[in-house]
Amino acid sequence: MEPENLxxxxxxxxxxxxxxxxxxxxxxxxxxxxERHMAExxxxxxxxxxxxxxxxxxxxxxxxxxxxxxTLRMKKALANERKAGTLRSRRRFWRGAGTIAAxxxxxxxSVLVYxxxxxxxxxxxxxxxxxxxxxxxxxxxxESMVGDAGAQAEAAGDTNESADAQxxxxxxxxxxxxxxAGMDAQTGAPMNTDGGEAGSxxxxxxxxxxxxxxxxxxAAQPEDSIVRYAGAQADAGMASGVLNAPEGGTGGFLPxxxAAQPxxxTAAYTDEPPSVTGLLAAERGEILGTAQGEDAAQRESxxxxxxxxxxxxxxxxxxxxxxxxxxxxxxxxxxxxxxxxTYEILSQEMQEDGSYLCDVFLVSDRFGNTFNANVQxxxxxxxIRVLYATExxxx
Amino acid sequence: xxxxxxxxxEEAKNGVESSFEALILSCQKKAWNIALQYLRNENDAMDxxxxxxxxxxxxxxxxxxxxxxxxxxxxxxxxxxKDMLRQNEKFKLHDSLYATGDDGEFLREIPGDAPTPEEILxxxxxxxxxxxCVEMLQPGHKDVIILRDIQNLSYEEISETLGASLGTVxxxxxxxxxxxxxxxxxxKHRESV
Numbered sequence: 029m030e031p032e033n034l035x036x037x038x039x040x041x042x043x044x045x046x047x048x049x050x051x052x053x054x055x056x057x058x059x060x061x062x063e064r065h066m067a068e069x070x071x072x073x074x075x076x077x078x079x080x081x082x083x084x085x086x087x088x089x090x091x092x093x094x095x096x097x098x099t100l101r102m103k104k105a106l107a108n109e110r111k112a113g114t115l116r117s118r119r120r121f122w123r124g125a126g127t128i129a130a131x132x133x134x135x136x137x138s139v140l141v142y143x144x145x146x147x148x149x150x151x152x153x154x155x156x157x158x159x160x161x162x163x164x165x166x167x168x169x170x171e172s173m174v175g176d177a178g179a180q181a182e183a184a185g186d187t188n189e190s191a192d193a194q195x196x197x198x199x200x201x202x203x204x205x206x207x208x209a210g211m212d213a214q215t216g217a218p219m220n221t222d223g224g225e226a227g228s229x230x231x232x233x234x235x236x237x238x239x240x241x242x243x244x245x246x247a248a249q250p251e252d253s254i255v256r257y258a259g260a261q262a263d264a265g266m267a268s269g270v271l272n273a274p275e276g277g278t279g280g281f282l283p284x285x286x287a288a289q290p291x292x293x294t295a296a297y298t299d300e301p302p303s304v305t306g307l308l309a310a311e312r313g314e315i316l317g318t319a320q321g322e323d324a325a326q327r328e329s330x331x332x333x334x335x336x337x338x339x340x341x342x343x344x345x346x347x348x349x350x351x352x353x354x355x356x357x358x359x360x361x362x363x364x365x366x367x368x369x370t371y372e373i374l375s376q377e378m379q380e381d382g383s384y385l386c387d388v389f390l391v392s393d394r395f396g397n398t399f400n401a402n403v404q405x406x407x408x409x410x411x412i413r414v415l416y417a418t419e420x421x422x423x
Numbered sequence: 424x425x426x427x428x429x430x431x432x433e434e435a436k437n438g439v440e441s442s443f444e445a446l447i448l449s450c451q452k453k454a455w456n457i458a459l460q461y462l463r464n465e466n467d468a469m470d471x472x473x474x475x476x477x478x479x480x481x482x483x484x485x486x487x488x489x490x491x492x493x494x495x496x497x498x499x500x501x502x503x504x505k506d507m508l509r510q511n512e513k514f515k516l517h518d519s520l521y522a523t524g525d526d527g528e529f530l531r532e533i534p535g536d537a538p539t540p541e542e543i544l545x546x547x548x549x550x551x552x553x554x555x556c557v558e559m560l561q562p563g564h565k566d567v568i569i570l571r572d573i574q575n576l577s578y579e580e581i582s583e584t585l586g587a588s589l590g591t592v593x594x595x596x597x598x599x600x601x602x603x604x605x606x607x608x609x610x611k612h613r614e615s616v
Contacts, residue, residue: 047597051571053578082553082604086572089550094455098469105473106440109480370485391485398586400478400502402510416509 037065042072046079351378358384358407365405365412365423368394374402383408390421428492436483443483447476450493453574454500460554460569461504471507475500494583497576501566501584556606564599571596 037045042065048054049062066073355378362376366388374387384407392398397420404415417423434442454475458468478499486495557568566585570576576584581592 043601044597047600048593051578051596053593079600079604082607083572083600085546085549086553086557086568087575088546089460089554089573091452091456092459092465094452095465095469098455098472101469101473102476105477106443106480109477110438110440391482396489396586398498398502400499401506 037061039065039069039072042066042069043075046072046076049076050080050083351382354378354382354410355384357410358386358405358412361407361412362386362388362405365414366390384412390417393422429488432483432486432488432492443480446492447479447496450496451476453493454496457497457500457569457574458504460557460573461501461565462507463554463558467507468504471503472500475503478503490583491580494576494580497570497580497584498586501570505562552610553603553607556603556610559606560599560602563595564602567592567596567599568603572600 042062045054045058045062049059054062066076358378359376370391370393372389372391374389376386377384379385384405386405386407388403388405390399390401390403392400399418399421401416401418401421403417403421403423405412406415414423428446431442431446435446451472455468455472458471458475459465462468462471475496479496486492490498557565557573560568567581570581570584571578578589578592578596581587581596582589585592587595
């Protein structure tokens with residue numbers, strides 16, 4: 029409150045000072061002026077008396093003790109959170125460990141394949157024989173992985189999944205995580221049964237951007253509970269997703285390439301670690317569709333490499349691809365909209381009517397304004413709008 | 424922030440359950456009463472408080488110590504309550520928080536020097552009247568009345584809780600009290616007619 033002119037206060041000025049006066053927030057001069065005015069002005073004196081009575085009555089509103097049942101409720105809720113957090117930690121640990129193992133394996137495999145390719149004059153025939161064998165083993169490996177990948181994709185597909193479902197998914201995939209993660213992280217491993225592609229593993233690997241190959245460095249990043257989406261951070265290759273962890277040290281970063289590639293929404297989920305196939309899809313780029321002679325439903329969740337030897341990709345479901353492209357667009361627009369904010373994506377999915385719905389828990393903005401509030405982002409006609417945002421959010 | 428609180432926070436971040444509980448214990452009573460005064464219903468307030476504490480638990484790593492821990496807790500609690508009020512229109516008041524039992528005794532212990540039952544009753548009725556009027560204030564004014572005049576937080580604590588400057592807090596308190604007094608006078612006038 030601006031200091032009043034020295035001298036005499038009028039009633040308007042006095043009334044503006046009374047509230048601060050009652051809280052002891054006036055300086056000595058203001059206090060003197062106000063008290064002198066109230067000594068001479070019955071109306072202002074009465075105003076002060078009534079306001080004081082009201083504030084005193086408010087202050088006398090008694091505190092209510094916390095119900096006993098709340099303590100038990102809280103203990104149970106925290107125990108559930110810890111359990112969910114332990115599961116998330118365990119899955120991240122296995123993924124990280126598998127990734128490191130995969131990096132070594134891919135190096136060995138690449139050398140073997142490259143040497144094998146290099147030593148043969150007729151590339152195509154060798155390639156066929158190679159893939160004939162590796163393709164078979166790839167089929168067996170992939171069939172075991174598809175089930176796990178499907179379970180993971182399903183678990184990661186719902187960010188509101190219960191801890192029990194997480195447990196099931198973790199239990200199903202833990203045993204095979206090493207192999208699965210290893211194969212995924214290779215990004216050149218025979219994840220398909222098309223045939224003719226194992227021979228191009230090394231070539232595809234060489235085509236990948238460096239950051240996609242160094243997954244172990246992303247897995248080894250220090251963990252944090254919430255990560256800001258920011259241009260600078262994204263450029264530095266840090267996670268561009270938001271993860272929620274019960275304790276510091278149990279969160280994790282998504283690899284930049286995984287989260288930035290708008291090919292699979294699982295990479296942007298918060299409470300769930302991204303599915304292996306999601307990461308794989310993001311790092312590889314295009315999801316090409318089903319191979320011939322395979323179960324289309326099984327193939328759906330397993331991305332494929334483009335086969336340079338074959339040229340164009342066969343069997344692409346155009347409608348499905350269009351829907352995926354649309355979702356990727358909305359995900360991208362959402363990310364741009366929320367740049368500079370600290371937030372948590374609660375859910376992010378396409379609706380049956382073709383619209384897009386994203387629930388976001390908004391923590392704060394770049395200026396330090398804290399909101400801790402939920403907003404919704406709706407996507408229609410290739411544009412997004414924000415619901416439930418207050419004017420202070422600037423959305 | 425004193426060293427003990429810092430140590431507790433670091434331990435809680437590292438998953439020490441007892442440290443988190445100790446942190447929460449120091450401010451849960453006030454957070455509970457803040458939630459109660461926003462939502463005016465015990466079950467709803469418990470839901471809000473549980474949700475708030477889970478958010479605090481999950482976001483401990485995000486607490487940088489730039490404000491006090493308890494004001495950070497109150498901030499999350501206030502925002503959670505506002506979220507619930509916004510999302511669910513059915514959060515209209517009100518059960519009286521100061522109900523009496525079948526034989527007239529008060530279910531809430533009212534502290535202070537109220538020597539007669541009549542005075543206790545008067546205070547309880549007055550509390551309910553005022554809280555009804557507080558409910559009618561615009562959101563920003565309701566915040567400061569609850570935090571300042573009911574919960575007795577300092578101007579600095581309110582500034583941290585609401586993320587507003589001290590000047591904004593002061594002027595808002597002044598206007599909120601003026602508006603509340605008008606509402607209260609109007610209500611008393613309606614009752615007397």
